[in-house]
Amino acid sequence: DAMVIQNPRYQVTQFGKPVTLSCSQTLNHNVMYWYQQKSSQAPKLLFHYYDKDFNNEADTPDNFQSRRPNTSFCFLDIRSPGLGDAAMYLCATSSIYNEQFFGPGTRLTVL
Amino acid sequence: GENVEQHPSTLSVQEGDSAVIKCTYSDSASNYFPWYKQELGKGPQLIIDIRSNVGEKKDQRIAVTLNKTAKHFSLHITETQPEDSAVYFCAAMKDSGGYQKVTFGTGTKLQVIP
Numbered sequence: 001d002a003m004v005i006q007n008p009r010y011q012v013t014q015f016g017k018p019v020t021l022s023c024s025q026t027l028n029h030n031v032m033y034w035y036q037q038k039s040s041q042a043p044k045l046l047f048h049y050y051d052k053d054f055n056n057e058a059d060t061p062d063n064f065q066s067r068r069p070n071t072s073f074c075f076l077d078i079r080s081p082g083l084g085d086a087a088m089y090l091c092a093t094s095s096i097y098n099e100q101f102f103g104p105g106t107r108l109t110v111l
Numbered sequence: 112g113e114n115v116e117q118h119p120s121t122l123s124v125q126e127g128d129s130a131v132i133k134c135t136y137s138d139s140a141s142n143y144f145p146w147y148k149q150e151l152g153k154g155p156q157l158i159i160d161i162r163s164n165v166g167e168k169k170d171q172r173i174a175v176t177l178n179k180t181a182k183h184f185s186l187h188i189t190e191t192q193p194e195d196s197a198v199y200f201c202a203a204m205k206d207s208g209g210y211q212k213v214t215f216g217t218g219t220k221l222q223v224i225p
Contacts, residue, residue: 042200042215090154099145102154
């Protein structure tokens with residue numbers, strides 16, 4: 001089945017140790033998004049790619065970076081995780097002007 | 112920017128009863144309104160959506176209504192079942208340079224009591 005896949009599902013890192021989260025899609029969608037979701041809150045958009053064009057939300061900290069080497073894959077890099085970065089990270093995809101499909105998320109724990 | 116308010120924040124219903132969740136939005140340019148169901152530890156899943164040229168849409172036990180004039184839309188779940196228990200998010204979306212910019216509501220935790 002076509003889908004959005006995130007790896008790993010659970011990631012534990014140490015304070016300040018860089019971490020990379022992975023997202024892949026078989027939907028061939030142009031747009032890929034990264035969201036941060038903290039407990040009992042709505043997902044918060046960090047940035048998105050429209051094809052190769054990167055679009056950062058104004059309030060996304062510089063600590064968060066992203067790469068999209070091809071249509072199928074997108075990575076979220078957290079350069080120096082702090083305790084406040086512990087959250088669920090959601091990847092989503094969409095075709096132009098259509099609904100977003102979410103992956104299962106990666107739960108990040110920062111020790 | 113767009114602001115989406117969602118009520119109630121929590122909702123408990125008896126199995127078999129109906130559940131209604133309401134959302135209001137502020138930006139008249141929003142033209143697409145999806146509803147997502149999120150179960151514990153999982154990503155949001157689209158359950159139903161409605162576009163601004165339609166007033167109502169139904170899919171089995173789930174229906175969504177939209178009032179563009181009043182800028183509000185609602186999710187209706189009939190004959191609720193325990194597996195309907197989850198957090199539900201409404202969202203308002205508008206076209207923005209090739210993608211849909213989405214604003215989520217704050218979520219409603221629905222508990223269906225067997």
